[in-house]
Amino acid sequence: MPEIKNDQDMLRRPQRQGSIVFVWYLLCLLVPLSLAQSVSARSLPDFTELVEENSNAVVNISTTTEPKSANRGGSNGLPFNDRQLEQLPEFFQDFFRGPQSPFGGGPGGSVPRQSMGSGFIVSSDGYVLTNNHVVEGADEIIVRLNDRRELPAKLIGTDPRSDMAVLKIEGGDDLPVVRIGRSNDLKVGEWVLAIGSPFGFDYTVTAGIVSALGRSLPSENYVPFIQTDVAINPGNSGGPLFNLDGEVVGINSQIYTRSGGFMGVSFAIPIDDAMNVFRQLRDNGSVSRGWLGVLIQEVNRDLAESFGLKRPRGALVAEVMAGSPAEKAGLQAGDIVLKYEGEDVTLSSDLPPMVGRTPVGETATMEVMREGRQITLDVEIGKLPEEGAEQASAPASGNNGPSSAPLGMTVEPLPAELQESLGVSGGVLVTDVARGPALDAGIRPRDVITELNRRKVTSVDDFREAVSSLPEDSAVSVRVVRQGRATYLVMKP
Template sequence: MVAAGLYLLCLLLPLSLAQSASAGSLPDFTELVEDNSSAVVNISTTTEPKAGQNRSRGLPFDERQLEQLPDFFRDFFGGPQSPFGGGPGGSAPRQSMGSGFIVSSDGYVLTNNHVVEGADEIIVRLNDRRELPAKLVGTDPRSDMAVLKIENEKDLPVVQVGSSKELKVGEWVLAIGSPFGFDYTVTAGIVSAIGRSLPSENYVPFIQTDVAINPGNSGGPLFNLDGEVVGINSQIYTRSGGFMGVSFAIPIDDAMNVFRQLRDKGTVSRGWLGVLIQEVNRDLAESFGLKRPRGALVAEVMSGSPAEEAGLKAGDIVLEYDGEDIILSSDLPPMVGRTPIGETATLEIMREGKQISLDVEIGKLPEEGQERASAPASGDSGPSSAPLGMTVEPLPDDVRDSLGVSGGVLVSDIAQGPAMDAGIRPRDVITELNRRPINSVEDFRETVASLPEDSAVSVRVVRQGRAIYLVMKP
């Protein structure tokens, strides 16, 4: 009986020790929270109604319509009928709430642009219950960042700023903020991925986490276990409007660069290459002679851009930027954006099966809506039907002028075949086929006649003013 008891104890002891070791390996966040809560702030804003103003922060739909959207990346700011939003009426001032943190003892505060956008009054509340007015120093909508300044205050508590470059997938991170108006709520999780590119912003390589983030956390800090801020909580991916396990933060390295520019100049300047790029999938990699999908495929080079002056061409694939590998096309914009204006960067590109180097002097990113520039125009000649399942015709002058292309042929009809399978549509303009420029119907006929059988070939089309590469298998 005693022996049986000892045997059972021997079986249970390793399990108990394993459970104890597992519990002991989990981080204790108490000291981190105690040390940093004083520098985290609650930000409340008041916006006076303006005649004809949409009450949903400039969005082209109201909050109820927003909730009905199936899948979206959304800023998590207070709606008009939420506990941190304004009243249902259109004439009352709108009040909203978010989070932020103090980065200098004289009162500079970082938060998200969408937290304070359009606000007439901004109040910063510290955890010692002080409520202090703040002025808006500057905003950068491209990165969704804003800098505030608490006036006439000294020796304010500050966070310790870390480096997002040191982050690793799988490490613990912690957020402090005010979700749904509940001040100083602490949530924790791990880094799920780094360098994420979102549809809303190509110049920010977001940190993805599974930290619980909800409306009101926006603009709050993301800490590592050393108590350093490594990111600013900015967006969530959601179908319900609340947390679903996928949250995104602005890397603190990028945030501090924006902060310094807004503090010192009031505006933010970013590097600009002047190209439209797309992902290289398996079929495109095959058609361009790459052993595996990688790099950023240049779909269009803008007229007068640094890329054009350096000799970059549509169809080039950027493999490296200043010695850094480009694995996904989304890797390139943040690298270019961080490069000082006027500095020369070296690109390693694949062109016609050969790898070459190009030096390009980085320009200044134009204001939104001014990035594109038109190209010169030229002439053409008679319709052609080909065994690819599409009919093309000379490009009309008005279409050429409206698209800003120098040549190409217009797809007038599509039937079942390789062209339809590739995704080519009527009214597309084909400017390149199998990496050969197409300036006329005759060019198109000759190129089609020389296409290899049973091999993927690239097709560059311009659709609604945007260039894109498709893959066709004759």
Template sequence: MVSLVWAQGASARSLPDFTELVEENSGAVVNISTTSAPSPSSHSGGGYPGMPFDERQLEQLPEFFQDFFRGPQSPFGGSPGRSEPRRSMGSGFIVSKDGYVLTNNHVIEGADEIVVRLSDRRELQATLVGTDPRSDMAVLKIEDGDDLPVVKIGQSRDLEVGEWVLAIGSPFGFDYTVTAGIVSALGRSLPTENYVPFIQTDVAINPGNSGGPLFNLDGEVVGINSQIYTRSGGFMGVSFAIPIDDAMNVFRQIRDKGTVARGWLGVLIQEVNRDLAESFGLKRPRGALIAEVMAGSPAEKAGLEAGDIVLEYDGDDVELSSDLPPMVGRTPVGESASLVVLREGREMSLDVEIGKLPEQGDGQARAPATDQNGPASAPLGLTVEPIPAELADSMELESGVLVTHVGRGPALNAGIRPRDVITEVHRKPVGSVEEFHEVVSSLPDDRAVSVRIVRQGRAIYLVMKP
């Protein structure tokens, strides 16, 4: 009994005390409220996880909270209505004494007026300096800012899984709420953000926390709380923050140039699973498999090919395909990067001059298509024929064979479907039905085989097993 009590006391003494950290940093954390023109969809539910708190979320709250936020003390100024301006709230923090503030883009998106409220209850007008939707970042400037309190910037690259972190923000409009937890994982890739290696934590984050700082135990900002994973609209134990290293890079570019330029390689990549690793001769799944190289891209000029697996980028290992986009994005435009790729079972080094990431929707040019001729069928449980000229033109393909039927067999098990175009089998290009038959006839009987297909304009690798 005595030893148990002592162990509990020792455990309690080992827990961190956040009081000093909060006292020293609360002054540089701000509440951000925005006003925008009324929207016909102001009463529609939803919004993506991590969005600022606004009237659209009131109906998801218990009745007590609905009454509170619709009452005279409401931060929104009364009952919501379609004819009234839309208001929302979020968080942010001051990074310079002259008033630069970092927050999320979704906190201020579409705002006509931005007001920043400090811990001493001062309310100051702020102007939007610039945004970067790709990283969900926004930079504000407090008008007439002078000798304002600032946070201390840390280094997110020094974070370790399991260490304590703390958030300060305004969940549901409750200013200067403090929550703490640990770093759950690093380098998380989310479907909506390819160029941000998110910090995952179990810190309680809710609507209104967006844009607020994530601190380490040294009182340094290591991230910007940005998104949550939720099925209820509230915190469910999984939160995501933008690493401060990436955020400060975006901040400096917006402040100095008004825009953000990211590095661009010009490839479509996919994950290397166990079957693909076996088919490409890797001992274990790792790296980023290049499914397609865009015409005229830095990758094409450097000699990268579809089927290459990127194992290293500028000396850093590429374990997951999601590791590569942030690495490339952080590389200054015009600089050279050294890649180690696996090609035909052998590792080789390539140098590539990084280009500028095109605007969304740009830079997808492909090579011109050519006609195909002649009918035929193929084994493996599938039937193929030459690509009709109009289909080849619409998909911008030079070669390959069109899958017309998939029956039981390795092809069906691999996920190949009718109207897929096969361009490569077992790392050998397929330009005609005859070449397809020739390659298939020489396939090994005892190992997985990679197949490159183009489906709805996008190239992917699949694996056929014997």
């Protein structure tokens, strides 16, 4: 007898079939997702072998500075400077500066001050690289190896401009060494790893990626820093930055912080530059850098338009120092350096490291934009002065009476004494600025205008003539000397 099913049974069957289909589709979605996550997890780098192979060549550096009256107000002997210490919470300030502090109670105390940092061995006979601020002012330097040996070290030389120091371990023989890589081969997004002693915790390993390359910091114009997001804290300074091949590609040096601790932005000295400094300190005890003798500034969009560039690039020469290699080569204020030794100068910060790496006395070739056309200049690179070079004063020139121009500013002849003190040969002095293009451009009273729309201004008559020929609705450049420093501004009449 045939089975009789009621209406509810007939309704449940498509529901059960629909449930089976839904579960099947869900499995089809989840299984590939699970496999993808598993593959992704397996693709993440495994740092264990790298750490095992290189930890022995990473060292902890501790220094002792005896209290001296001459030292008061100087280096504080801590793993970081006074400004960084003041940014820490009060608890940490008390810890580092207090009478029971393992660091000697801070500056000016009667107890010897102690500092800690990191470093790494680059030769089997005991040469060690670290940061200058780790060992600056130290009376005693002790290097502790991974096998717990503590050996005294001699300071071979320092280079404050790059914040580097070279040590030599005394009594060490056949020591483990790191493998040196090439920082020029680094790419943004590449995995990197740091080994160091943050806050005194020896052989701490942190990892991240290269965030940017060729960073220029205000205090270090001659170092194209590697920016990473590797966690770096006080005590990591001087430690190595490795790539995935186990090669050192940088020296961890600085962090950007508002709290005193890691905030996701850290900077390392490229190993290519560091090894150049190391060889000079080892062989000569000092570092010589190439010097051009110019004051440069960034080329923004408006400046690029005023100088006839299709896009912002290059380094704009705002000032050429008297007697400098640049002046001897014919470089002029208003020139834009586009290439140096065949390398593109994309940002103005690219130029100082390029020049600094050039051996003193060698001739370098530059491609320069001048008055809308490209020219080539050869310059014999000089030696970067220890204390910088002052610009020599130039002779005075005659001027006429004051002028009120339709740019929203009033100018008058530049007094001879100001020409001498500023080191300029002519120009006009801005005495008043009202609402208008000059104010919008950033021109202020007491500024000295020496060039307008790439025309030299030595007198009020020159200024009037330059103003009368300004194009309408187009950006023009204005070279201004303010408090002895030249810069280019952009004005839109």
